[in-house]
Amino acid sequence: MKLFVAVTALTVLAACTSISEVSPAGDGRYTVTTQVRGGMTPWGEIKASSLKRADEYCTQQGKQMHQVDMQTHGVRGWTPQEAELTFACVAG
Secondary structure (H helix, E strand, C coil), X not given: CHHHHHHHHHHHHCCEEEECCCEEEECCEEEEEEEEECCCCCHHHXXXXXXXXXXXXXXXXXXEEEEEEEEEECCCCCCCEEEXXXXXXXXX
């Protein structure tokens, strides 16, 4: 019985994370979205995933990432969590 409870608890805490490809948003801006389904992932980790992907994208171009906007959607542990980052790559 204890094993069943432990496995159930781990299943609830487990999360599936996906990070979108970088997409042009016009005017030299781009978007990237991180989505987490299930689990209890802190918002800071979700936002950090989008920021890391954007930074990697700009670094590949020899530029620096500049955050323009960050929108979050969802409720931790209840609905999918999503962090949508709008950013620009600027000369360093």
